[in-house]
Amino acid sequence: MTPTLQAFLIVSSALFSIGLLAALSRRHAIFILIGIEMMLAAANLNFIAFWHFAPAPHPSTGVMIAIFSIAISAAEAAVGLAMVIAVYRHFRTTNVDQFDQLKG
Amino acid sequence: MNSIAFIIISVFTVAAALAAATLPNLMHAALCLVLALLGLASFFFLLGAEFVGLALVFIYIGAVAVLIVFTILLTRRDSKEHHGFNWSGALIALAVLCGLTWAILKTQSLTFVPPHVRALTVKQIGQVLMTGYVWPLQCVGILLTAALIGALVLVMEEKR
Numbered sequence: 001m002t003p004t005l006q007a008f009l010i011v012s013s014a015l016f017s018i019g020l021l022a023a024l025s026r027r028h029a030i031f032i033l034i035g036i037e038m039m040l041a042a043a044n045l046n047f048i049a050f051w052h053f054a055p056a057p058h059p060s061t062g063v064m065i066a067i068f069s070i071a072i073s074a075a076e077a078a079v080g081l082a083m084v085i086a087v088y089r090h091f092r093t094t095n096v097d098q099f100d101q102l103k104g
Numbered sequence: 105m106n107s108i109a110f111i112i113i114s115v116f117t118v119a120a121a122l123a124a125a126t127l128p129n130l131m132h133a134a135l136c137l138v139l140a141l142l143g144l145a146s147f148f149f150l151l152g153a154e155f156v157g158l159a160l161v162f163i164y165i166g167a168v169a170v171l172i173v174f175t176i177l178l179t180r181r182d183s184k185e186h187h188g189f190n191w192s193g194a195l196i197a198l199a200v201l202c203g204l205t206w207a208i209l210k211t212q213s214l215t216f217v218p219p220h221v222r223a224l225t226v227k228q229i230g231q232v233l234m235t236g237y238v239w240p241l242q243c244v245g246i247l248l249t250a251a252l253i254g255a256l257v258l259v260m261e262e263k264r
Contacts, residue, residue, distance in 0.1 A: 003110040008147070009208045011114045015121055015144075017201035022125035024193030030130060030175060034137050037168065038121055041144050044160070052151040060224055060232050064240075066156045067229075070163050071244045075251035077168045081175040082255035088179040 008049035015042035029084045029094045033077065040073040109150060117143030130176050138169045155226055 015038060022035030044066045051062020088094050120139035127133045141164045148157030208214070233241055 003107050005214050006208055007110065007114075008151075009214070010205055011118065011147075013201060013204035013208065014118050015140075016204070017197045018118070018121040018125050020200055021194055021197035024196055025190040026125075026193075027190070028130065030172060030179070031125075031133065034124060034133060034172065037164070038124070038137070038140065041141060041160075041164070044156070045144060045147055048148055048151050048153045048156060051153070060229065063153055063156055063224060063229065064232065064237055066153070067159060067233075068240055068244055070156070070159055071248060074163050074168060075248050077171060078251050078255045079258070081171050082258040084175055085178055086258045094179050 005049060005053040009046065012042045012045040012049065015039075015045065027095050027097055029087070029096050030081075032096065033080045033084070036080070037073060037077060040069065040076075044069055113143050113146050113150065117147070131173070134169060134172050134176060137172070138165055141165055141169070153224070155224070155229055 019035040019038030019042060022038065023032045024035075026032065026035070047062045047066045047069065051060075051066075054062070084094060087099060091098060117140050120136050120143060124133045124136035124140055127136060141160060145157040145160045145165075148154070148160060
């Protein structure tokens with residue numbers, strides 16, 4: 001008995017929901033970035049699972065998309081954490097509820 | 105690929121991710137994120153994508169997690185103060201999980217026979233990257249350079 005595609009997709013959707021939970025419910029800016037990273041990683045798991053269970057002609061598309069997605073999420077993390085540091089210098093806090101200067 | 109390893113890894117990964125999302129201490133949460141990403145990399149090994157698993161370990165755990173820890177240490181001054189927890193976000197996440205699980209279980213066309221694992225060697229990945237995926241590779245290179253320069257500009261001390 002080997003795990004099916006559905007099992008991998010359910011684990012991936014659980015990871016995505018946990019990332020969404022971290023991004024929506026925590027008030028700390030770094031937690032929001034951690035949640036976004038987790039959502040991107042869950043999407044990578046989807047790519048690899050669909051690649052593994054694909055029918056016979058076996059192109060490497062899933063692996064390639066996962067590699068590019070990892071590179072893009074690394075770029076996103078670098079810029080996001082730099083923004084957290086820049087905002088912290090300005091406001092002296094990392095609580096996203098206090099970044100409300102643009103609020104109407 | 106057997107189901108016992110799958111169950112162990114999935115329980116480990118989901119538990120570590122849940123801890124990363126809910127622990128009050130930021131440093132503990134970052135270390136639990138590392139554990140969750142290790143579980144995810146072992147999923148990739150289980151699925152026969154060793155190169156992606158290694159890339160995940162190198163990039164996420166070697167670079168992104170260290171970056172997160174550095175940012176936590178640089179912005180430490182107010183990490184002690186209590187940050188609230190928004191329960192409507194938990195409700196939304198639960199609704200998304202239920203919707204996704206329902207959609208996955210209802211879809212009939214997902215029941216493929218599991219294929220025998222064909223190994224995709226690093227040599228093949230390199231050949232494909234250098235032939236069919238050359239333009240995406242160059243674009244990702246430009247994107248990473250721009251992100252690096254942008255991050256440096258963002259955190260540079262402002263001259264007055």
